[in-house]
Amino acid sequence: VIRREGERIFDYEDPQGFEPLRRSIAQVLCSQGLGATANRILVTSGSQQAISLVARLLLREGDTVLVEEPSYGAALRLFRAEGLRIVGVPVDRDGMRVEEMEPLLQRHRPGLLYCTPNFQNPTGTCLSAPRRLRLVELAVRYNLPVLEDDYVGDLRYDGRALPCLKALDRSGAVIYVSTFSKMLMPGLRIGFILADGPVLALLTDRKRTTDLSSASLPQRVLCAYLSVGRYRRHLRRCRALYRGRRDAMAAGIRRWFPAGTSFAVPAGGLFLWARLPGGLRCRDIARGAAEAGVAFRPGRESFVGEAGGDRWMRLNFAANDVPVIEEGMRRLGLCVRAARRAAA
Amino acid sequence: VIRREGERIFDYEDPQGFEPLRRSIAQVLCSQGLGATANRILVTSGSQQAISLVARLLLREGDTVLVEEPSYGAALRLFRAEGLRIVGVPVDRDGMRVEEMEPLLQRHRPGLLYCTPNFQNPTGTCLSAPRRLRLVELAVRYNLPVLEDDYVGDLRYDGRALPCLKALDRSGAVIYVSTFSKMLMPGLRIGFILADGPVLALLTDRKRTTDLSSASLPQRVLCAYLSVGRYRRHLRRCRALYRGRRDAMAAGIRRWFPAGTSFAVPAGGLFLWARLPGGLRCRDIARGAAEAGVAFRPGRESFVGEAGGDRWMRLNFAANDVPVIEEGMRRLGLCVRAARRAAA
Secondary structure, eight states: OHHHHGGGGGSOOOTTOOHHHHHHHHHHHHHTTOOOOGGGEEEESHHHHHHHHHHHHHOOTTOEEEEEESOOHHHHHHHHHTTOEEEEEEEETTEEOGGGHHHHHHHHOOSEEEEOOSSOTTTOOOOOHHHHHHHHHHHHHTTOOEEEEOTTTTOBOSSOOOOOHHHHOSSSOEEEEEESTTTTOGGGOOEEEEOOHHHHHHHHHHHHHHHSSOOHHHHHHHHHHOOHHHHHHHHHHHHHHHHHHHHHHHHHHHHHSOTTOEEOOOSBSSEEEEEOSTTOOHHHHHHHHHHTTOOOEEGGGGOSSOTTGGGEEEEEOSSSOHHHHHHHHHHHHHHHHHHHHHHO | OHHHHGGGGGSOOOTTOOHHHHHHHHHHHHHTTOOOOGGGEEEESHHHHHHHHHHHHHOOTTOEEEEEESOOHHHHHHHHHTTOEEEEEEEETTEEOGGGHHHHHHHHOOSEEEEOOSSOTTTOOOOOHHHHHHHHHHHHHTTOOEEEEOTTTTOBOSSOOOOOHHHHOSSSOEEEEEESTTTTOGGGOOEEEEOOHHHHHHHHHHHHHHHSSOOHHHHHHHHHHOOHHHHHHHHHHHHHHHHHHHHHHHHHHHHHSOTTOEEOOOSBSSEEEEEOSTTOOHHHHHHHHHHTTOOOEEGGGGOSSOTTGGGEEEEEOSSSOHHHHHHHHHHHHHHHHHHHHHHO
């Protein structure tokens, strides 16, 4: 790309993002059933900047944001840093309990719902089809902007894909965000927003005042790589690889962790969400795990309040290969057993 | 860098910035008389993100920010987007009129002063040494955080460098921001903040919640390039080049613009700030200039209010080579003459 494009790569880029890249992203989205065009896409520095731009556009200090509970820790930290009130909607095995939303909408009048319908972060659950429909209805009825974070929507290992909220929405209430950090590489720092009308224009203005534009070179590099066919092939390889890693992690937990540890095998995504046995908390095993060289995210980071959250751990199965996962689960299982004995 | 560092370049980077790059930046700053260490530096996506992070950390909607008037248009747009009250301090040939600040401080109690002491954007003036000392005194006395934007401090063509505000400040009131966009290339999107103590830690937290980290590859590439010796050599080449372009632009204006056009030749930086003759405004020549293929920044973008600002134009002399500048000044001069005739 450097050889071909020369000095242009060193200049400012279009604040909305390199136009051919936006076209490629739109094609990938269309191939996944999500109507999209280049002019409805804003390229961002990862999905974190996308979430930040949307939150700052739609909410002011003291406003309320509705989130799944548990939710993505970095989004919660962002909302706290912006001085927002955060209200959680519980998650069960079918994703967010949409049927509990209406009283919360009436009581808290939130300015935004932030949610990850596919392979929810951290629980790995998927929002069921009826709940998706109900959620979009509620958004329209209550004039509630919805920020749909589809960070790993296409990393599905079992079952069939469900339509995105954005694909179900005719009103423009849903703002769709995704990223190439998970599917390709986080160091690119390329995410994007798909939104409609004045919201997209206002977000582009914000992007400009925030950092003028994202770097040109990574956008041109990604654009040179990204075609529907190539993305699909890459996705196929990733799915096969990550499915095996997921299964290795599930087997490792069953083998090495004490009875009473509970988890569900997620149908996609990157994370396995496991509950420690017998009242143990992540705090109780943090030192042992660090000494054993095993890293995980403590569940408390994913909760609005802290009560009980630390009995859960988020384990990333995508980032290591099978032998490392097997050894990691063995070591972590021993830590948990040791912590249980110490507590007994 | 890709070959040498392998897949690490594709991972998340330290939110504070690639540590060896921060060390190189600190060395460059030290060579310019500004005491700096790697742990006091935060790498940002250009200086625009740096300004945005500082404004959002220190100010809330409705708070007051003090700026030079005229000032950098993109910073003014950012402050407006954040809902800030903007109060201007006039600029004369010795930079901001610091002696007029005290009543403004008492009356408006600003939460921040944003200023560009070297080759002020857009006027090209430098803040005089006595005013620098007085400004730092005032900042300490009034507990006023100062955001010093030194975007082209080292692009000096005549005279001797003056110490940065940050170098004069013992209190930590001054937050220093600069960028590699002007000296090297904007497409890198690498700027940085030099700040002290808790302010730097809070800014790093903000950076993390805003976009997790800046991309790794451009940071590692810049780091591989950046050494004190190499930066100095590059600076010497740029200075010689840009000095010639500045002089060509000044000669072109003298030759082609009608009498009554006024400007001062700046001692450094990128811009020449020229006043149109006889009440003409940028609006009056905008269409003609566009048709002639000549671009400039209308002065109104640099003013807090609009009154009178549009009689000024900001001309960039660094971005084109001498023949292009000569032809551009010829065409623009003809536009101005035509507009004058039309107005007469």
